[in-house]
Amino acid sequence: MPSRPESSPGASNPAPAAKPTRKRHYLRWILWASVLGVLIIGVAFAARPKPIQVETALASTGELRIEVREDARTRIRERYTVYAPFTGDMQRLDLQPGDRVKSGAKLIEIQPAPPPLMDDRTRRVTHAQARSATEGVKAAKLRQQRAQTALKFAAKNLERRRALVKSGSSTQAQLEAAELEHHNAKAELEASKIAQRISAYDLSQVRAMLSVKSDKPGHPVAITAPISGQVLRVHRQSAGAIAVGTPIIELGDPKRLEIVAELLTQDAVRVVPGAAVRVEAWGGDSFSAKVRRVEPQARTTASALGVEEQRVNVVIDPAPDAKGWDRLGDGFRVEVSVTLSVTPNVVRVPVSALFRSGESWAVYVVQDDQTATLRKVEVGARGRMQGSIRSGLKMGERVVLYPSERITEGALLAYSNE
Numbered sequence: 001m002p003s004r005p006e007s008s009p010g011a012s013n014p015a016p017a018a019k020p021t022r023k024r025h026y027l028r029w030i031l032w033a034s035v036l037g038v039l040i041i042g043v044a045f046a047a048r049p050k051p052i053q054v055e056t057a058l059a060s061t062g063e064l065r066i067e068v069r070e071d072a073r074t075r076i077r078e079r080y081t082v083y084a085p086f087t088g089d090m091q092r093l094d095l096q097p098g099d100r101v102k103s104g105a106k107l108i109e110i111q112p113a114p115p116p117l118m119d120d121r122t123r124r125v126t127h128a129q130a131r132s133a134t135e136g137v138k139a140a141k142l143r144q145q146r147a148q149t150a151l152k153f154a155a156k157n158l159e160r161r162r163a164l165v166k167s168g169s170s171t172q173a174q175l176e177a178a179e180l181e182h183h184n185a186k187a188e189l190e191a192s193k194i195a196q197r198i199s200a201y202d203l204s205q206v207r208a209m210l211s212v213k214s215d216k217p218g219h220p221v222a223i224t225a226p227i228s229g230q231v232l233r234v235h236r237q238s239a240g241a242i243a244v245g246t247p248i249i250e251l252g253d254p255k256r257l258e259i260v261a262e263l264l265t266q267d268a269v270r271v272v273p274g275a276a277v278r279v280e281a282w283g284g285d286s287f288s289a290k291v292r293r294v295e296p297q298a299r300t301t302a303s304a305l306g307v308e309e310q311r312v313n314v315v316i317d318p319a320p321d322a323k324g325w326d327r328l329g330d331g332f333r334v335e336v337s338v339t340l341s342v343t344p345n346v347v348r349v350p351v352s353a354l355f356r357s358g359e360s361w362a363v364y365v366v367q368d369d370q371t372a373t374l375r376k377v378e379v380g381a382r383g384r385m386q387g388s389i390r391s392g393l394k395m396g397e398r399v400v401l402y403p404s405e406r407i408t409e410g411a412l413l414a415y416s417n418e
Contacts, residue, residue, distance in 0.1 A: 051414035055401040056366060059349045059393050066340040066383040067278075072261035072316070074332045076252035080226050081235075084246045088112045091220075092239040095249065097232060101225040107249060109220040110242065118209075126209055133203035140196035147189035154182040229253035232330055254329055259289065259316040261336050265298050268312045270340045277316050281335035287322040291315070291338065314338065343381060346388040353399040354379060354387055363393065364400040364407055372400060372411045 084090070088110045095107065118126065161178040164170030233250040236242065259279065263271065277289040291314060298312040316336060318325050328334075353363050354377075361379045364372045377392030393399070400407060407413075 051412040136199035144192040
């Protein structure tokens, strides 16, 4: 075998040892460079602004209808309340709310209360009044007889004076005095007749008080219905004594309904008779109606927050073809949308896109499908859902709805197309 050459102690071979060391150095450098690159990319990605999720809408052109929406109630146009015409005893009322009645039909009977009992003093006074009235009648007859005699004398005296005037034995002044005496005698006779009738009335009144017995019941009087309709409310149903003017029953025709909406005065001044109305939220399909009258007097009410408001009644009539209207009754709740104005061919946007920027109105417009741009606009009429734009915005431009404080000029936006 060939022998290996012997190397001296401490001798080394540098070439084979240097190559692995340099390779490891390069790999370490590449690894750290990669880690640093990933960190830089992560930091840059994290620092990039994130788009804000928003809702958007397109500005459109069309008709802008300004409406005011309020709660309302139904009521019967003509309501009749039947009152007790006199004091007496009422029979039990058998009618119930919702029952139908016809005009002239008997509703109930009331028996007049008997006259009050007369004590001994009152009876004596009444008898004295009767005697006084009897003497008054006699005196009135005597005055009438005296007046008749005076009239006959005045008539004969007048005839004599006329004859004497014709013969020249009497003056014209004496004839005029005779005519005046005859005229006064005739008037005195008429006055005596009137006094006699008055005395006779007084006597009959006193005799009527003495002839009526307090324990004698009167005849029952039937109270009839003034209209044909339905019973709306029963104020008094039980039998018993009832005083004059006490409400008994309330009647009305449920087919003659109207709607009453309480609008704020600033809205009511813009409502005109004949304005279109939409009736909704009553339990059936919505139907159309029209304003009949805006009442002339407002009243002060309190809102849910306790703020005083001035409101006025607006009376509304349903359309003749309103379906299901006959199912409503008196005092039912509905919601109405009253048209205040209609403007055709205007640029309109949702009112949720409008906000104040200083002294002007503004919107955020989406530019290049991703950035927000502040745009000041001139706003016209505004409704509950939409508002008109007079200048500053064109049809088809996309605006941001419900803009928050996070949205600024140039902010990135993210939205879904409608």
